Amino acid sequence: MGAMRTKNVADEVTRAALDLFSTRGYANTSVQQIVEAAGVTKGAMYHYFTSKDDLLFAIYERMLSLQKSRLDEITARGGAPEEVLRAVCVDVLETSIEFLPEGTVFFRSVHMLSEERQKEVTRRRREYNDEFATIIERGQAAGVFRDDVPTAVLIAHFFSDVHYLSHWYRPEGPETKTEVAQQVTDLFLRSIRKET
Amino acid sequence: MGAMRTKNVADEVTRAALDLFSTRGYANTSVQQIVEAAGVTKGAMYHYFTSKDDLLFAIYERMLSLQKSRLDEITARGGAPEEVLRAVCVDVLETSIEFLPEGTVFFRSVHMLSEERQKEVTRRRREYNDEFATIIERGQAAGVFRDDVPTAVLIAHFFSDVHYLSHWYRPEGPETKTEVAQQVTDLFLRSIRKET
DNA sequence: CTCATCAAACCGACTAGACGGTATGATCGC
DNA sequence: GCGATCATACCGTCTAGTCGGTTTGATGAG
Numbered sequence: 275m276g277a278m279r280t281k282n283v284a285d286e287v288t289r290a291a292l293d294l295f296s297t298r299g300y301a302n303t304s305v306q307q308i309v310e311a312a313g314v315t316k317g318a319m320y321h322y323f324t325s326k327d328d329l330l331f332a333i334y335e336r337m338l339s340l341q342k343s344r345l346d347e348i349t350a351r352g353g354a355p356e357e358v359l360r361a362v363c364v365d366v367l368e369t370s371i372e373f374l375p376e377g378t379v380f381f382r383s384v385h386m387l388s389e390e391r392q393k394e395v396t397r398r399r400r401e402y403n404d405e406f407a408t409i410i411e412r413g414q415a416a417g418v419f420r421d422d423v424p425t426a427v428l429i430a431h432f433f434s435d436v437h438y439l440s441h442w443y444r445p446e447g448p449e450t451k452t453e454v455a456q457q458v459t460d461l462f463l464r465s466i467r468k469e470t
Numbered sequence: 471m472g473a474m475r476t477k478n479v480a481d482e483v484t485r486a487a488l489d490l491f492s493t494r495g496y497a498n499t500s501v502q503q504i505v506e507a508a509g510v511t512k513g514a515m516y517h518y519f520t521s522k523d524d525l526l527f528a529i530y531e532r533m534l535s536l537q538k539s540r541l542d543e544i545t546a547r548g549g550a551p552e553e554v555l556r557a558v559c560v561d562v563l564e565t566s567i568e569f570l571p572e573g574t575v576f577f578r579s580v581h582m583l584s585e586e587r588q589k590e591v592t593r594r595r596r597e598y599n600d601e602f603a604t605i606i607e608r609g610q611a612a613g614v615f616r617d618d619v620p621t622a623v624l625i626a627h628f629f630s631d632v633h634y635l636s637h638w639y640r641p642e643g644p645e646t647k648t649e650v651a652q653q654v655t656d657l658f659l660r661s662i663r664k665e666t
Numbered sequence: 667c668t669c670a671t672c673a674a675a676c677c678g679a680c681t682a683g684a685c686g687g688t689a690t691g692a693t694c695g696c
Numbered sequence: 697g698c699g700a701t702c703a704t705a706c707c708g709t710c711t712a713g714t715c716g717g718t719t720t721g722a723t724g725a726g
Contacts, residue, residue: 283702299581301497304685316687318702326686382578385495423653424645430638431631431657438630442622449620457619461627465657479676500711512713513677522712 284322286312291329296375300330300383330383331391337376338398341369345405355413356467360459362409363432367455370436371443378440403429410466420468432462480518482508487525492571496526496579526579527587533572534594537565541601551609552663556655558605559628563651566632567639574636599625606662616664628658 290312294303305326309319323329348361370377384395407429413419419428435458443454486508490499501522505515519525544557566573580591603625609615615624631654639650 299497301495302582305687306685315703317704320687321701382581385578386498423657426638427645427650427653428657430634431654433638434630434634435627437637438626438633441633442626442629449623454623457623458627461619461624461661465661501713502711511677513715514675516713517675 283312283314283318286314287319287322287329288332292333292375292379295330295333295383296378300379300386327386327388327391330379330387333376333379334384334387334395337373337380338395338402340373341366342398342402344369345402349405349409354418355409355416356418356463359409359413360463362406363459363462364455366436367439367458368451370439371445371451371454374440374443374445377437381437381440403433406432413466418468419466428466431465435462479508479510479514482510483515483518483525484528488529488571488575491526491529491579492574496575496582523582523584523587526575526583529572529575530580530583530591533569533576534591534598536569537562538594538598540565541598545601545605550614551605551612552614552659555605555609556659558602559655559658560651562632563635563654564647566635567641567647567650570636570639570641573633577633577636599629602628609662614664615662624662627661631658 287308291303291308294308294311305316305319308329309316312319323332344365345362348365349358351361352358353361384392387395407425410419410425410428414421414425443451445451449457483504487499487504490504490507501512501515504525505512508515519528540561541558544561545554547557548554549557580588583591603621606615606621606624610617610621639647641647645653
C-alpha cells in the first residue's frame with residue numbers, strides 16, 4: 275500500500291523539470307510534459323509550486339545558495355590571496371561541473387523569469403561577485419595580482435570560464451572534473467599574476 | 471535603380487526581430503510584435519520568411535559568415551603563430567562587441583532552432599573552431615605555446631570570453647571595445663604562452 | 667497615350683491547437 | 697469530519713501560420 279509510494283512529489287517534479295529544461299529548453303517544455311516525466315499529475319504539481327516560473331526559480335535557488343555557502347566557507351578559512359583565490363576558483367569550477375544541467379538552464383533561461391525574480395537572481399549573483407572582487411583586490415593591494423587591467427575585466431575573464439563549461443565540457447570526455455578545474459584555474463591565475 | 475530602393479521589408483523585419491529577441495527573448499516575442507515593430511504586416515513578413523525559426527536563423531547566418539570570412543582573411547595573411555593568434559583574438563572580440571545583440575540572441579536561443587538548423591550552426595562553428603585550433607597547434611609545434619594542457623581546454627578558455635561578452639560588457643561603460651579586446655587577448659596570450 | 671494583362675508583393679481576418687492555470691471534488695490519515 | 701494531498705475535467709488566452717483577396721507596377725499592344 276502506502277509504504278512503497280513515499281516518493282516526494284516536489285523532488286520528482288524538480289528533477290524532471292531540470293532534465294527537460296536543460297535538454298529541450300524552458301519555453302519548449304510544457305507543464306504537462308514535466309508532470310508526465312515525474313509520474314505525477316498537474317494537480318499534485320500545482321499543490322507544491324505556484325507556477326512554471328516557480329519551478330525554474332527553485333532550480334536557481336538551489337544552485338545560488340550552494341555556491342554562496344561554499345564561497346563563504348572558503349573565504350572564512352583565510353590565507354594568502356593567491357591561495358584563497360585558487361581554492362575558490364577550483365571549487366566553483368568543480369561545483370559547476372557537478373551541476374552542469376543546472377548551469378545550462380541557468381544561463382539560458384534567466385530572462386524567462388518574472389522581472390521580480392530576475393532582480394533577486396541578479397542581487398544574489400552580485401553578492402557572490404563582490405566577495406570574489408574583494409579577494410582580487412586584496413591580492414592587488416598585496417602586490418601579487420596585476421592592476422593594469424580593470425578588475426571588472428579580470429573578474430569577467432574568470433566567470434566566462436564558469437559559464438562556458440556547459441557549452442563544451444562532457445562528463446564522458448577524457449578529462450575529469452578535477453583536472454579541468456585545476457587546468458582552468460592555472461590558466462586564470464597565470465594571467466592575473468603580476469609579472470616579476 | 472539600386473540607390474533609391476524603397477525600404478526593404480526583409481531588412482526591417484530582421485532588424486526588429488534582432489532588437490526584440492535580444493531584449494525579450496525569442497520565446498517571449500510574438501510574430502505580431504515583430505511585424506508591428508517593423509511597421510509591416512504579417513502577410514508581408516511571411517512572404518519573405520517561411521517561419522519565425524527562419525528569422526532567428528537569418529540572424530545567425532549573418533554573424534557566422536562574417537566572422538568566418540574575417541578569420542580566413544587574417545590566417546591568409548600568414549605570420550608567426552603568436553601574432554596570427556593575437557590578430558584573430560582581437561578581431562573576434564571586437565566583432566563580437568560590435569554585434570553584441572546578435573551574440574545575446576545567439577547564445578541564448580540556438581536550442582530553439584529546428585534540429586536540422588542546429589546541426590548547420592554546429593557545423594559552421596566547428597569550421598571556425600578547427601581553423602582556430604590549427605593556429606594553436608602550429609604555435610605548439612613551434613614551441614611558443616604550452617602543450618601541457620589539452621588544446622580543447624585552451625580553446626574553450628578563449629571562446630568563453632567571447633561568449634561572455636554579452637553578459638557583462640556595456641558599450642556605455644568606461645572601456646572602449648578596442649581596449650577590452652586588447653586586454654582580454656593579453657590575458658589569454660599570457661596564459662597559453664610557454665614559460666621560458 | 668490608354669488600357670488590358672499578369673505576376674509579385676502585400677494585407678489581415680481567421681483558424682486550429684497548445685498551453686498555463688484553475689475549479690471541483692475524491693481519498694485518506696488523524 | 698477536517699485539513700492536506702492529490703486527480704480530472706475544463707477554461708480562457710495566446711500564437712504561429714494560412715488563405716482568399718487586393719494593390720502595385722512592369723510590359724506591351726493598339
